[in-house]
Amino acid sequence: MPIGLTAPSSKTLIVMLHGDGEGRLNQRQLDRWTVLGRALQAADRSAILLIRPGYQSPAGNSSGWANPRDDDYTPQNMERVAGALRALRKTYKSEKLILVGHSGGAATSSIVLGKYPGAADAALLLGCPCDVPPWREHRNAQRGRSGGWLNSLNPLEFIAGIPPGTLVLAVTGAQDDNTLSEFAKRWVETARAKSVNARFEEISGLNHSTILQWPDIAPRVSQLIEAANR
Numbered sequence: 001m002p003i004g005l006t007a008p009s010s011k012t013l014i015v016m017l018h019g020d021g022e023g024r025l026n027q028r029q030l031d032r033w034t035v036l037g038r039a040l041q042a043a044d045r046s047a048i049l050l051i052r053p054g055y056q057s058p059a060g061n062s063s064g065w066a067n068p069r070d071d072d073y074t075p076q077n078m079e080r081v082a083g084a085l086r087a088l089r090k091t092y093k094s095e096k097l098i099l100v101g102h103s104g105g106a107a108t109s110s111i112v113l114g115k116y117p118g119a120a121d122a123a124l125l126l127g128c129p130c131d132v133p134p135w136r137e138h139r140n141a142q143r144g145r146s147g148g149w150l151n152s153l154n155p156l157e158f159i160a161g162i163p164p165g166t167l168v169l170a171v172t173g174a175q176d177d178n179t180l181s182e183f184a185k186r187w188v189e190t191a192r193a194k195s196v197n198a199r200f201e202e203i204s205g206l207n208h209s210t211i212l213q214w215p216d217i218a219p220r221v222s223q224l225i226e227a228a229n230r
Contacts, residue, residue, distance in 0.1 A: 009092055009093040009094075010044065010045050010046035010092045010093075010094050011044040011045065011094065011095050011096070012044060012045040012046075012094060012095065012096045012097075012098060012225050013045070013046055013048065013088060013089060013092050013094035013096070013097045013098070014037075014040050014041075014045060014046065014047040014048070014097075014098045014099075014100060014221060015047075015048050015049075015050050015085060015088060015097060015098070015099055015100070015120070016033055016036065016037060016040075016047065016048065016049045016050065016099075016100045016101070016102075016105070017049075017050050017052060017081070017099065017100070017101040017102070017104075017105030017106070017108050017109055018033060018049065018051070018052060018055075018102060018103075018104075018105050019102045019103030019104045019105050019106075019127070020070040020072075020103055020104035021055070021070075022066075022068050022069070022070065023054055023055055023056060023066035023067065023068055023070075023072075024055065024056050024057065025051065025055055025056070025057035025058075025059075026057075026058070027058045030049070030057060030058060030059060032212060033049045034049075036100075036212065036217065037049060039217070039218045040100070040217070040218055040221055045225070046092060046094075048088065050081065050084055050085075050088075052064070052066070052072075052077070052081070052104070052105065052108065053065060053066065053072070053076075053077040053080045053081065054066025054067075054072060054077070063080070064076070064077050064080050065077060067151070070104065070149070071149035071150070071151045071152050072104075072151065072152065073104065073107055073108060073111060073132070073149075073151075073152035073153050074151050074152065074153070075153060077108075078108065078111050078112055078115055078116070078153060079116075081108055081112055082112050082115070082116035082119045085097060085099075085112070085116075085119045085120060086119060095229075096121045096122070096225065096228050096229060097119070097120045097121055098120065098121060098122050098123065098124070098221060098224055098225060098228070099112075099113075099120045099122070099123040099124070100123070100124045100126070100217070100221060101123065101124070101125055101126065101128070102126040102127055102211070102212055103126070103127045103128070103129065103178075103179060103208065104129070106125035106126055106127060106128035106129070106130070106170075107128060107129050107130065107132065107152075107155055109123045109125060110123070110125055110128060110130055110155035110158070110168075110187060111153050111155050111158050113158070113161075113162045113166060113168070114155075114158030114159050114160065114161035114162045115153075115158045115161060117161055117162065117163050118163070121166070121167070121228045122166065122167035122168065122224040122225070122227070122228045123166075123167075123168045123169075123224075124168075124169050124171065124217070124220055124221055124224060125168065125169070125170040125171070125184065125187075126171055126172075126211045126212065126214075126217075127171075127172055127173065127176055127178070127179045127184075127208050127211050128155070128170050128172070128179060128183065128184045128187065129178075129179045129183055130155045130156065130170065130183045130184050130186065130187030131154065131155070131156050131183045131186050131187060132149060132152055132153075132154040132155070133148060133154060134183070135179065135180075135183050136148050136149050138180060139178070142177070155187055156186070156187060156190060159187070159190050159191050159194050159196065160194055162191065162194065162196050164194070164195035164196065165195065165196070165197050166196050166197060166198075167197045167198075167224050167227050167228055168188070168191060168196060168197065168198040168199075169198070169199055169200075169201065169220055169224065170184040170185075170187065170188050170198065170199070170200045170201070171184075171200075171201045171202075171203060171211065171214070171220070172184050172200075172201075172202055172203070172211070173202070173203050173205070173206030173207045173208065173210065173211045173214075174202050174203060174204045174205070174206065175204075175205065175206060175207040176206070176207050176208040176211065177207070177208070178207075178208040179208060181200075181202050184200055185200050188200040197227075203216075
């Protein structure tokens with residue numbers, strides 16, 4: 001389910017994907033994404049928040065499946081997201097579609113890039129758990145739990161499907177103790193070896209949540225758009 005700041009047609013469509021949250025988004029989270037969407041919007045571009053499959057929110061509920069314990073990067077959910085992206089591009093007559101994903105939304109973005117080539121033209125991945133099995137081991141160790149996410153796809157396994165030259169910027173806060181920098185770094189290194197135009201940045205002073213308040217999000221997205229249009 002998309003919500004956002006849109007024009008009838010937009011040369012560039014920016015689609016934002018939120019992180020994991022036990023199948024729910026609250027109004028405070030929606031407000032934060034709305035603020036970011038306004039910062040990303042311009043005369044020739046629209047910004048939309050795509051409520052991930054199965055999530056409930058004050059703005060409405062999205063079809064699909066979400067687990068109260070997350071683990072919902074499923075093949076079926078990835079197909080729903082890719083289908084939504086194709087529909088949005090057609091609806092807004094957009095030449096370029098840029099993904100901005102945070103946490104689970106970044107994982108979703110990175111999977112869709114490779115599993116559904118052409119669904120998006122570039123992506124900004126914020127706090128990406130881009131290698132799911134070791135990320136889950138890390139989170140389990142933090143919480144004294146056990147068990148992997150058996151339903152979820154791993155972004156690393158779909159890099160080979162990403163069209164060469166696709167622009168991807170992965171950014172992680174240096175104080176992020178959830179999605180450690182090593183997970184996004186590993187994805188970027190593997191992607192670069194497959195001719196994806198990917199790079200990684202680690203930002204001091206930011207953690208897993210505050211990365212969404214990083215003031216350089218809008219400038220970095222503008223850079224991705226400019227490069228994608230060359």
